[in-house]
Amino acid sequence: MCRVYNIIGCLNTLQIHLIRSQIDDFHTLNEVINFRKNYKINEEEIISTHKLLIEEEKIMLEKDLSELHDTIPQKKTDLSIQLRQKLDDLNQKIDNLPETNSKIIPTIKDYWYNLILCSQFWSAQLKFHYEVYLFNRQVKKLYLQKSKRYEYVSANFQDAVNESSLDALKTFRLKKELIENLNNTIYGAIGEQKVENTLKKLSDEYILINDFCSTFNPPIYNKRNNDRIHTIQIDHLLISPAGIFLIETKNWSEKSINNPNLRSPVEQILRTNFALYILLNNEIGLLKNNFLQHIWGNRKIPIRNIIVFTNNKPIEEFQHVKITTLNELLPYIKSFNPNFANDEIEMIADFLLKFSEQKKNYSKLELG
Numbered sequence: 001m002c003r004v005y006n007i008i009g010c011l012n013t014l015q016i017h018l019i020r021s022q023i024d025d026f027h028t029l030n031e032v033i034n035f036r037k038n039y040k041i042n043e044e045e046i047i048s049t050h051k052l053l054i055e056e057e058k059i060m061l062e063k064d065l066s067e068l069h070d071t072i073p074q075k076k077t078d079l080s081i082q083l084r085q086k087l088d089d090l091n092q093k094i095d096n097l098p099e100t101n102s103k104i105i106p107t108i109k110d111y112w113y114n115l116i117l118c119s120q121f122w123s124a125q126l127k128f129h130y131e132v133y134l135f136n137r138q139v140k141k142l143y144l145q146k147s148k149r150y151e152y153v154s155a156n157f158q159d160a161v162n163e164s165s166l167d168a169l170k171t172f173r174l175k176k177e178l179i180e181n182l183n184n185t186i187y188g189a190i191g192e193q194k195v196e197n198t199l200k201k202l203s204d205e206y207i208l209i210n211d212f213c214s215t216f217n218p219p220i221y222n223k224r225n226n227d228r229i230h231t232i233q234i235d236h237l238l239i240s241p242a243g244i245f246l247i248e249t250k251n252w253s254e255k256s257i258n259n260p261n262l263r264s265p266v267e268q269i270l271r272t273n274f275a276l277y278i279l280l281n282n283e284i285g286l287l288k289n290n291f292l293q294h295i296w297g298n299r300k301i302p303i304r305n306i307i308v309f310t311n312n313k314p315i316e317e318f319q320h321v322k323i324t325t326l327n328e329l330l331p332y333i334k335s336f337n338p339n340f341a342n343d344e345i346e347m348i349a350d351f352l353l354k355f356s357e358q359k360k361n362y363s364k365l366e367l368g
Helices: 009-022 030-036 039-095 106-157 157-181 183-198 265-286 326-334 342-355
Strands: 004-005 207-222 227-240 243-250 303-309 324-325
Touching: 009 030, 009 207, 009 227, 030 039, 030 157, 030 183, 030 265, 039 157, 106 157, 157 183, 183 207, 183 227, 183 243, 183 326, 207 265, 207 342, 227 265, 227 342, 243 265, 265 303, 303 326, 324 326
Parallel strands: 004 207, 243 303, 303 324
Antiparallel strands: 207 227, 227 243
């Protein structure tokens, strides 16, 4: 299988936007696509979930109110039993006090014990009444809160559902808006994924670099267009026994193909080809043993241009650029005679990887 470096560019861009928006619940590109397809269903599921939550809340409120209604007398009974036990214990202690005698010190001591027990006797009763009062107050307050909520939910069920689902729907709609704004990136990722999956079918002597980006300082002067090239980006750069293939992927509709406002992929790939040609000619001599040297002169590394249309393909043909469908891609690549051995392919790939500048991301989003 073809060896692959870097994730596809549109997927990388998609991940970066999701990370910046703190959206981390998508695991694969297909999950993003399914989210787009099922906006309405997902929205209805959120509302349905909160409808069930409110129904469950109503049932629980009804149960709680019934329990609270029975709790007050039961609590009073429990406290009364505790009080009676406490008073019985104190009475027993009073009865167990020794009889007073004529001696002054023991008599004072007995009166002191009696006073303490009497104080405990009366404080126990006061504590009982206070605890009953406090409990009644707390329970009545809670009962009133739950009763009001129950009445509101019963009379305004849909409003309660709307209030419950408000935050979830807000988050969902913000996510929906972000995904819609990334629509072109998603379509691009779908197309690039198809191309990568196709190229993976090649043998392991082929090396694929996805989303090849490079910056030039100083910029490369492009005499043909009278401009300076500061950066280049190509969807797929394939190093093969026949040389290098620059592959640009377009998952365009027929409308997009005929849209004059979209950047020409032909111009883009020719521009990248020129910059890569300059890069190779200026730097390739630094490679080990300068394997391009030949007794007749320096060997050429062919750089061929391919634009793959994964949806609609234009009928026009263009100079120096091959337009293919997905099914035509591999036969076209394999139609060229091999010029380089495996170790030479490795050296070219290693050289180009040093100039690859794909932005790093830390999302868990994967192909599939």
